[in-house]
Amino acid sequence: MALADFFSANDIQAISGFGSLSFHAMGDSGVGTPEQHAVADAMSRDLNVSHPEQGPAFLLHLGDIIYGPNKKAEYANRFYRPDDNYHNLIFGIPGNHDGEVRSSLDDPSLSAFLENFCAPRTTVTHGAVIWPYHAQ
Numbered sequence: 001m002a003l004a005d006f007f008s009a010n011d012i013q014a015i016s017g018f019g020s021l022s023f024h025a026m027g028d029s030g031v032g033t034p035e036q037h038a039v040a041d042a043m044s045r046d047l048n049v050s051h052p053e054q055g056p057a058f059l060l061h062l063g064d065i066i067y068g069p070n071k072k073a074e075y076a077n078r079f080y081r082p083d084d085n086y087h088n089l090i091f092g093i094p095g096n097h098d099g100e101v102r103s104s105l106d107d108p109s110l111s112a113f114l115e116n117f118c119a120p121r122t123t124v125t126h127g128a129v130i131w132p133y134h135a136q
Contacts, residue, residue: 006089007057014053022055027062030097032078044085058088063095069103071112079116092117 003012003021015021024043029036048055066074083090094113101107 011052014051015057018053021057024056024059025062026059027095028064029061029082030064030067030074030078032074032082036078037082040082040084040086044083044087047086047088052088056088059083059086059090061090061092063093064097065092065095065116066112067097070105071098072105072115075112075116 003015007015024046026039026043029039043056043059046055066078068074092113094110094117098113099109101109106112
């Protein structure tokens with residue numbers, strides 16, 4: 001992966017001129033608690049709209065995006081709504097709970113993750129920019 005796969009030439013030049021690239025990393029957010037909303041809001045405040053190169057360039061979600069059964073229905077309340085104000089790219093890596101099948105609605109394993117993170121192109125949903133994951 002290269003920056004050019006995700007950012008414009010102007011953005012890359014600004015990041016290079018700033019001298020560093022930062023990003024957010026988090027995991028285990030899949031319950032949708034008030035604390036999760038507070039963390040998401042705090043990360044949103046870290047973004048610098050005027051000078052994006054001076055703030056986190058993206059969020060790397062390290063897994064366990066959704067816990068429990070019926071993951072497809074839970075993405076709206078447990079992922080998109082808490083991250084509604086996060087307007088940078090979000091990359092997701094599935095965790096063990098993302099792959100568990102706790103009801104027939106979650107079958108096959110990882111189907112909800114695939115629908116939300118493995119689209120053939122970048123999508124914008126509820127303000128969150130989701131970049132497709134492509135296993136090599």
